[in-house]
Amino acid sequence: MDSSTLLLLSIFTFLAIPALSANPCRPDSCDAALGVEVRFPFRLSNRQPARCGYPGFDLFCNAQNQTIISLPESGEFVVDHIDYTAQALFINDPDLCLPKRILNFTLSGSVFRGAYMREYTFLNCSSDYMDYTGTRYIPLFCLSGRNYTVLAVNSRSLGGGLPAACRSIANVSVPLQWGLSQFYWMDLREDLELVWSEPACWGCENQGGVCGYKGDSGREIGCYRRSRSGLPRSAKYGIIVGVGIPGLVCIIGLICYACGMVRAFNIQRRLNAGLPIAVSDQRPTIRSTSGLDQPTIESYPTTVLGESRRLPEPSEGTCPICLSDYQPKERLRSLPECNHYFHADCIDEWLKLNGTCPLCRNSPESSVATPSSSMSISSSSSSTTLDRH
Ligand SMILES: *[C@@H]1O[C@H](CO)[C@@H](O)[C@H](O)[C@H]1NC(C)=O
Ligand SMILES: *[C@@H]1O[C@H](CO)[C@@H](O)[C@H](O)[C@H]1NC(C)=O
Ligand SMILES: *[C@@H]1O[C@H](CO)[C@@H](O)[C@H](O)[C@H]1NC(C)=O
Ligand SMILES: *[C@@H]1O[C@H](CO)[C@@H](O)[C@H](O)[C@H]1NC(C)=O
Ligand SMILES: *[C@@H]1O[C@H](CO)[C@@H](O)[C@H](O)[C@H]1NC(C)=O
Numbered sequence: 001m002d003s004s005t006l007l008l009l010s011i012f013t014f015l016a017i018p019a020l021s022a023n024p025c026r027p028d029s030c031d032a033a034l035g036v037e038v039r040f041p042f043r044l045s046n047r048q049p050a051r052c053g054y055p056g057f058d059l060f061c062n063a064q065n066q067t068i069i070s071l072p073e074s075g076e077f078v079v080d081h082i083d084y085t086a087q088a089l090f091i092n093d094p095d096l097c098l099p100k101r102i103l104n105f106t107l108s109g110s111v112f113r114g115a116y117m118r119e120y121t122f123l124n125c126s127s128d129y130m131d132y133t134g135t136r137y138i139p140l141f142c143l144s145g146r147n148y149t150v151l152a153v154n155s156r157s158l159g160g161g162l163p164a165a166c167r168s169i170a171n172v173s174v175p176l177q178w179g180l181s182q183f184y185w186m187d188l189r190e191d192l193e194l195v196w197s198e199p200a201c202w203g204c205e206n207q208g209g210v211c212g213y214k215g216d217s218g219r220e221i222g223c224y225r226r227s228r229s230g231l232p233r234s235a236k237y238g239i240i241v242g243v244g245i246p247g248l249v250c251i252i253g254l255i256c257y258a259c260g261m262v263r264a265f266n267i268q269r270r271l272n273a274g275l276p277i278a279v280s281d282q283r284p285t286i287r288s289t290s291g292l293d294q295p296t297i298e299s300y301p302t303t304v305l306g307e308s309r310r311l312p313e314p315s316e317g318t319c320p321i322c323l324s325d326y327q328p329k330e331r332l333r334s335l336p337e338c339n340h341y342f343h344a345d346c347i348d349e350w351l352k353l354n355g356t357c358p359l360c361r362n363s364p365e366s367s368v369a370t371p372s373s374s375m376s377i378s379s380s381s382s383s384t385t386l387d388r389h
Helices: 002-016 098-102 129-130 177-181 202-205 235-274 295-300 343-351
Strands: 058-061 067-071 076-083 088-092 116-126 148-154 166-176 192-195 209-213 222-223 303-304 329-335 341-343
Touching: 058 148, 295 343, 329 343, 341 343
Parallel strands: 166 192
Antiparallel strands: 058 067, 067 076, 076 088, 088 192, 116 148, 116 166, 209 222, 303 329, 329 341
16 A cells, blocks of 8 residues: 555654744633634734734623624624635624613724625604505614614615605614625625735635734734644643544545455446446435425416516515516416515526525425415415406
């Protein structure tokens, strides 16, 4: 076994590299088990030395062991995640009412900017507004009361003016997450994403390193080796014994297994060459269990959108699958159980692959056997045209 000897040799060489311990800073976190790893350019101001962080990146731990950032003009937020390579920070409200914080949010004075800014208008509506909740309004329950409902709406889609029962209470710029920026209709509870450009450590992070100040003074930044540098000697031996040796055993096992597979494959090939049996005929048909078949999909109710484009339920103005707006006369399909609407063409393709509602993950299949009466138009699968309003 030439290749495995080579592999063994290279693994031992790898383990034998002396650990660089030049970086005086060690990562820390507010909660050993669940906490965000805090390292340069961030630092826990009450636990890590000043030169372990960059100005403007101070964090601290609160009494609940949450990692907190204090933004100069917007107050304190929980840091849920730091993506050091993307140079992005994901924050939320410690009191679980992010929309309230968004109402009074600005990044001015901080070293961060929004990853993807989107303008929202907040509306305060008398409660009977809920009866005709339209397509693009996001109810913000934690801001609403008995007699009124606070809604957010993408400012661009407010073109036609305010609904009569509502007054505009704020226009705000919200730093949404890149990945969620298409899903703006969901709600405003998802983490905000902030990014930074200085110090630019992504290259160092990308190579498995961690940035830090060079030496004891000055502003020059270097790239340190991250792994093993901060570990005590006993931990290093622990890793070698605990991970290295089982790892070697696994690798050797894998190599043996791979050799066995190759041999078996060769034997099989020779057998096949001698005896040309139609193997494919004997294979059981692999059928996707997750998707639905065409008759099942066809059995779900469809609706042709009227001129008003109003959906029968408080739903959205944009198809969540193909991300295009609903237009009059388009055929929508709704799923029993959850009453979510989609372009029929889009949801049909989805359901062939995936048997659950893409929004709520309910499986419509379970409700087919017992047609529910909760949906006004689910009694038949024929098309209904909605009235103009
Ligand atoms: C916070 O962490 C410390 C140890 O790191 C632990 O003793 C304490 O119970 C934790 N507090 C909470 C509220 O989880
Ligand atoms: C916005 O937040 C700042 C800082 O937390 C605070 O001083 C200010 O009063 C708040 N404004 C409103 C309208 O809540
Ligand atoms: C919305 O209006 C109601 C009164 O109609 C008021 O009590 C409430 O504070 C307002 N909410 C906000 C967030 O402005
Ligand atoms: C809210 O409604 C209750 C009764 O439904 C009423 O007593 C109260 O005055 C209302 N408050 C406001 C601010 O309109
Ligand atoms: C928000 O912007 C809209 C449209 O530009 C405007 O009509 C409205 O008065 C603004 N609301 C506030 C509270 O400034």
